[in-house]
């Protein structure tokens with residue numbers, strides 16, 4: 001991608017709307033727009049102010065009435081000279097203006113190219129640039145909170161501190177190698193071991209935070225499972241507050257899985273209603289549905305396992321099968337409106353060492369469940385100031401941990417300085433790759449291509 005060229009793109013969504021925003025960036029873009037702007041002379045007016053006028057084509061014919069704003073380098077998003085044109089919200093008009101500019105020296109921007117230029121021009125580091133995409137994609141309070149933290153440099157600062165600590169020792173060890181013949185020791189071995197131990201500890205904490213970060217960013221897969229007729233679809237409808245799934249008293253009503261987004265306590269869940277699990281079914285379609293249920297249980301992070309309070313047969317078998325999934329399970333006893341006496345269920349709960357949550361999905365009495373879910377997500381997912389949300393960062397941190405552990409092993413086993421230096425260098429490089437201190441064109445291309453055009 002040529003950094004010298006003027007780029008242009010629609011920053012608003014390409015659909016009919018009240019106003020469209022066209023972004024133009026690159027040296028000479030003010031003079032380019034000025035050729036087609038009827039109003040003030042853009043080259044002689046102050047930057048950062050809204051100007052009223054018209055965009056006209058080469059024949060002087062008006063394309064649209066617009067407001068525009070010029071920015072001088074480096075005081076713009078890309079740190080380059082920029083113009084932002086607000087035109088009427090017709091895609092056709094916006095395209096005509098962009099076409100006019102492209103015919104006269106600009107070119108269409110690639111996805112994320114404005115942010116890429118901002119990064120290359122030093123506006124922010126790579127982790128912060130990635131946070132811009134997270135912020136745009138954020139759909140919940142928590143997602144915004146984590147993206148904002150990263151955008152403000154919170155994650156980058158943590159990474160930089162760890163990297164600097166290791167880098168300092170690395171320099172001393174390299175110096176020792178330079179003076180190998182004199183057998184000197186610049187790096188205090190005990191301090192080095194302590195620093196590596198502490199760094200591993202922090203890296204492990206960051207890796208652990210990915211569970212929260214990923215859940216917040218991509219939603220938590222939550223599967224409702226149980227025997228046919230337990231009331232799973234009734235619960236789904238109640239949680240979504242709409243008649244999404246068919247409910248009937250015929251066991252085996254839900255055949256295929258039903259997936260919907262569900263927002264709860266500032267988090268997004270991928271709520272999945274499934275076909276009831278039973279052993280003996282003659283229907284091959286129902287059998288396929290059950291197989292899909294089992295697949296969904298594998299990808300679940302949380303399972304709502306539902307019993308019908310009036311059916312206490314083979315509960316132990318069901319519990320043991322679901323426990324094998326190794327997921328967080330909420331054990332729900334539904335239809336509690338029909339029966340209040342529960343000694344059998346309580347005995348079962350005690351034997352199986354599980355907590356039972358009594359609800360009535362049909363009568364919208366699910367407080368026991370929602371309260372328990374609330375407590376769980378508060379404990380497991382919320383209340384963190386920061387979390388890694390990015391797969392790329394996670395991978396780099398895992399690599400860092402591996403290198404540091406190997407470095408430590410080499411140190412403790414008295415291996416040669418070269419090996420320790422090699423591993424610490426790997427760790428420094430991996431940490432640096434998160435903030436973009438070390439990066440290559442391929443990595444950058446991959447990151448920014450996931451942005452929208454115009455950002």
Ligand SMILES: Nc1nc2c(ncn2[C@@H]2O[C@H](COP(=O)(O)OP(=O)(O)OP(=O)(O)O)[C@@H](O)[C@H]2O)c(=O)[nH]1
Pocket residue numbers: 226227228229230231232233234235246247248249250251252253254255274275276277334335336337338359360361362363
């Ligand atoms: N009394 C009572 N009936 C309920 C309750 N919840 C669901 N039902 C009834 O139980 C029957 C089965 O409900 P569904 O929601 O279709 O059950 P399901 O678990 O999705 O069943 P499958 O799709 O066949 O696996 C329906 O007749 C519901 O009206 C409840 O809390 N109380």
Ligand SMILES: [Mg+2]
Pocket residue numbers: 232233234245246247253254273274276
């Ligand atoms: Mg159902």
